[in-house]
Amino acid sequence: xxxxxxxxxxxxxxxxxxxxxxxxxxxxxxxxxxxxxxxxxxxxxxxxxxxxxxxxxxxxxxxxxxxxxxxxxxxxxxxxxxxxxxxxxxxx
Numbered sequence: 814x815x816x817x818x819x820x821x822x823x824x825x826x827x828x829x830x831x832x833x834x835x836x837x838x839x840x841x842x843x844x845x846x847x848x849x850x851x852x853x854x855x856x857x858x859x860x861x862x863x864x865x866x867x868x869x870x871x872x873x874x875x876x877x878x879x880x881x882x883x884x885x886x887x888x889x890x891x892x893x894x895x896x897x898x899x900x901x902x903x904x905x
Contacts, residue, residue, distance in 0.1 A: 818863075819860040864878060
């Protein structure tokens with residue numbers, strides 16, 4: 814297994830479409846087959862924000878890097894108390 818920064822957008826779209834078709838993921842995370850123009854624009858402008866996990870040359874997982882802090886996961890999305898506590902302990 815390898816973690817790779819950046820990915821060909823067309824390859825990632827194919828992976829994402831397969832993920833969206835998985836019924837378990839579809840309901841839990843609300844994936845649709847379309848990646849959406851806003852995400853496509855982010856990845857096109859900042860390819861290093863897309864991180865993929867590969868095994869045998871295939872994408873088996875992904876992460877999206879974004880700025881964060883111990884108070885908010887994303888701007889306007891506050892972390893829960895337990896999340897803040899754990900991060901505080903890890904980051905001291």
